[in-house]
Amino acid sequence: MPQSLSQRQCRELAARIRTWAGELGFQAVGISPADVGAHADHLDRWLDSGSHGDMQWMRDRAALRRDPSLLVPGVQRIITLRMDYLPPAAADPWPILADRARAYVSRYALGRDYHKLLRRRIQQLARRIEAEIGPFGYRAFTDSAPVLEKALAEQAGLGWIGKHTNLLAREAGSWFFLGELFTDLPLPVDDPVDAHCGSCTACLDICPTRAFRGPYDLDARRCISYLTIEHQGAIPEPLRPLMGNRIYGCDDCQLVCPWNRFAALSVEPDFAVRHGLDAAALIELFAWDEPTFLDRTAGMAIRRIGHARWLRNIAVALGNGHASAEALAALGRRSDHPSPLVREHVAWARQRLIAASKRAGE
Structure with missing residues (x-):
């Protein structure tokens, strides 16, 4: 357990955490309580509708998503970190999507798998904190456990969940990964930000398979990312002609989002395109x-x-x-x-x- 920290020490530590995170390649940091708020009820409704398809693991471990303290007992604060992934020098997506002889691969998957990279950096951040204050309780996650990460990121003020169910940031759009450090530290929390989607429905309208039943309501069973990555069986025949040349994931709802005009290219060499998969x-x-x-x-x-x-x-x-x-x-x-x-x-x-x-x- 860490030494007792005063409010002033916690504020100073939070500021240093932001500095260290930037040095480790993260573009933004937010701190939230260990509470997903109203997103727990939304998760229940989504699962009850069967929208998770054959991702049974989501239902089996739903309780851990709803309550972070069940996943990490004693957690007080969750540090959420953002790392931009849009690969530099990648081919323009729209001409590739229009070229029926070429394959479209989701931009996040063109380089190295992000799981190990982010988790290693988060572990490094934890060690810096430990060197500063002594041992403390923590666990690092990067899409590697039942964590409702977009809800936590929203709670931490890193952005808002858009109508396409992705997290959006005014200064960065949505082309980024998220990772979390669950801690037992009483750090000061950040305020959530307001949503800024307004009346825009571009993301809902562009979906090739009409996977959105409405704003914030995605039926994974019709989502191309689910069909090409998570779904293990035969792709339903009525959906096949709608998939075009998308062979791994789908970015359409992000490509049309006006906020992504503010997205920055990644500075991580590991996220650069491999084997020409941006236009193969x-x-x-x-x-x-x-x-x-x-x-x-x-x-x-x-x-x-x-x-x-x-x-x-x-x-x-x-x-x-x-x-x-x-x-x-x-x-x-x-x-x-x-x-x-x-x-x-x-x-x-x-x-x-x-x-x-x-x-x-x-």
């Missing part, structure tokens, strides 16, 4: 065998979906693309893939391209 050809990526996939995606978030789902997603994108001889040949080479999941989506894509080719010849 679908046929090229579809040709990766499993060893190649594992080698090229080493250290990246993409690796977690595995080779079969990688091929599943690309098959759908090819089926939404040009009915070229090259695309049909690429699909044909995967028609006897060992995975039934891959074979099903390859067959769907081939039938779709063959039908398109016949219509073009009429």
Whole structure:
């Protein structure tokens, strides 16, 4: 346990924490009570509606999300940290989305997996605090535990949750990662900020699969990020044509958000684009065998979906693309893939391209 700290010492420590966090590469810091507020009720309603799809782990561990003290007993304050991730020198997203021969990968996944990087930096921050005041109770998280991180970030004044359910900051938009340091320190808390979405519905209107039932109400079962990353089974056929060439995640609701004109490019070398995945050809990526996939995606978030789902997603994108001889040949080479999941989506894509080719010849 830490030594007893006066209010003045806590204020001074909070100021130093902000300085140290900046030195460690974080762009913003906020401190909140260990309370998610009204977001607990919103989580319950969202789960009760089945919007989490087959992410059963969200329901199983919902109590820990609602009450941070169940996750970390004795927690008093939560330090939330923001790190911008928009990769420098990445291809302009809109031309890639419009090019049916190329693959679109969510901007957050183009570089190194953020989990280890952020967690290591947060641990370094904790050690600096410990060197200053002595041992104290803490745990660091980066999307690695049942933490309602956007709610905590909102409580900490780092921004507001927009209609697309992402956290928005006036000075940074939404292209950033969040991490948390749960502490037993009685630090002064920051005030939440007002929401500034106004009457704008650009994020809701752009969604290719109409995953939003309304503002702040996302049905993950229709979300392309869920379908391409979290969903392990077959992608529902009615949604496949709506996915376009998005093979890992979807950024549309962020791309149209007016606040993202203030977003800054990341200064982290680890978030730079790897293997040309910001503008890669679908046929090229579809040709990766499993060893190649594992080698090229080493250290990246993409690796977690595995080779079969990688091929599943690309098959759908090819089926939404040009009915070229090259695309049909690429699909044909995967028609006897060992995975039934891959074979099903390859067959769907081939039938779709063959039908398109016949219509073009009429």
